[in-house]
Amino acid sequence: MQHLCKRALASTLASVLIAMCLPLSAAQPGQDTVLDVPGGKIDVAFPDDPMQPTSKDLLRWVRSAATAVSQYYGRFPVPHLTLRIRTDDRPGVRHGVTYPRYGGLIMISVGRNTSTDDLDDDWTLTHEMVHLAFPNMPDDQHWIEEGISTYVEPVARAQAGQLPAAAVWKEFARNMPQGQPAYGDHGLNNTHTWGRTYWGGALFCLVADVRIREKTHNRKGLQDALRAISNSGGNITEDWEIEKTLTLGDKGTGTTVLRELYGEMRDKPSPVDLDALWQKLGVELKGGKVIFNDNAVDASIRKAITAH
Numbered sequence: 001m002q003h004l005c006k007r008a009l010a011s012t013l014a015s016v017l018i019a020m021c022l023p024l025s026a027a028q029p030g031q032d033t034v035l036d037v038p039g040g041k042i043d044v045a046f047p048d049d050p051m052q053p054t055s056k057d058l059l060r061w062v063r064s065a066a067t068a069v070s071q072y073y074g075r076f077p078v079p080h081l082t083l084r085i086r087t088d089d090r091p092g093v094r095h096g097v098t099y100p101r102y103g104g105l106i107m108i109s110v111g112r113n114t115s116t117d118d119l120d121d122d123w124t125l126t127h128e129m130v131h132l133a134f135p136n137m138p139d140d141q142h143w144i145e146e147g148i149s150t151y152v153e154p155v156a157r158a159q160a161g162q163l164p165a166a167a168v169w170k171e172f173a174r175n176m177p178q179g180q181p182a183y184g185d186h187g188l189n190n191t192h193t194w195g196r197t198y199w200g201g202a203l204f205c206l207v208a209d210v211r212i213r214e215k216t217h218n219r220k221g222l223q224d225a226l227r228a229i230s231n232s233g234g235n236i237t238e239d240w241e242i243e244k245t246l247t248l249g250d251k252g253t254g255t256t257v258l259r260e261l262y263g264e265m266r267d268k269p270s271p272v273d274l275d276a277l278w279q280k281l282g283v284e285l286k287g288g289k290v291i292f293n294d295n296a297v298d299a300s301i302r303k304a305i306t307a308h
Contacts, residue, residue, distance in 0.1 A: 147201015
């Protein structure tokens with residue numbers, strides 16, 4: 001418990017320092033602005049079209065996503081990101097895509113009538129920025145790229161104080177079943193459906209996170225594995241094989257969890273007993289709300305995953 005308290009304090013201080021390092025610059029639509037981030041810069045290209053959100057609103061939104069990702073990984077994943085904001089007729093944020101070009105390129109659409117509340121609630125930009133922190137995989141392992149972004153996005157936002165922990169576990173409890181294998185499944189490497197790619201990959205991440213924490217007595221988690229991969233140069237500009245990547249991640253935790261779990265799930269269905277997992281973590285979805293059981297055997301693990 002003492003270790004967790006120190007970790008929470010360190011994370012809070014890191015969040016404050018990161019936020020201080022991301023100044024808002026004056027800008028007008030059609031002009032570019034540079035945001036300084038821990039370990040790099042973000043070149044923000046604004047659309048030429050008039051929009052309801054101001055440039056300051058948009059920069060605040062970018063800063064929020066960058067803060068969450070920088071705190072989760074200990075620094076921003078790439079030295080330089082080009083972020084191009086495009087307009088869209090529908091309110092809200094959508095159509096985010098991340099490329100390795102220019103050292104990291106994100107193109108994302110924001111509706112002309114998007115409100116500041118829409119920007120505050122957005123998850124898409126954080127999801128895309130998480131992609132920057134992992135190397136490109138062969139097509140058969142695309143699931144791990146999308147799974148990491150799907151899993152880390154709400155966790156990182158919770159750790160940064162941008163999302164309540166209950167919202168994270170509600171989303172996981174509601175959506176993780178979409179990642180379970182269906183009839184005819186041949187494992188994550190061979191079943192390229194939407195559910196298995198996004199939520200199957202996220203399910204891999206959740207199980208890995210819990211197993212790592214169980215084996216290390218909650219001293220390490222998936223976050224440490226992903227930081228080790230990123231700190232070894234594994235970002236979106238690199239093309240790596242999954243075995244090399246998972247080996248580096250396991251070194252970051254002092255376990256073999258990632259390689260073992262990959263062996264279990266890569267070429268056979270391997271369904272996860274989610275009822276048992278939720279019971280261990282002390283998570284119950286009831287009437288559309290999450291109820292926590294802090295006496296559950298792995299309740300401390302649940303709390304540590306989203307602690308800020």
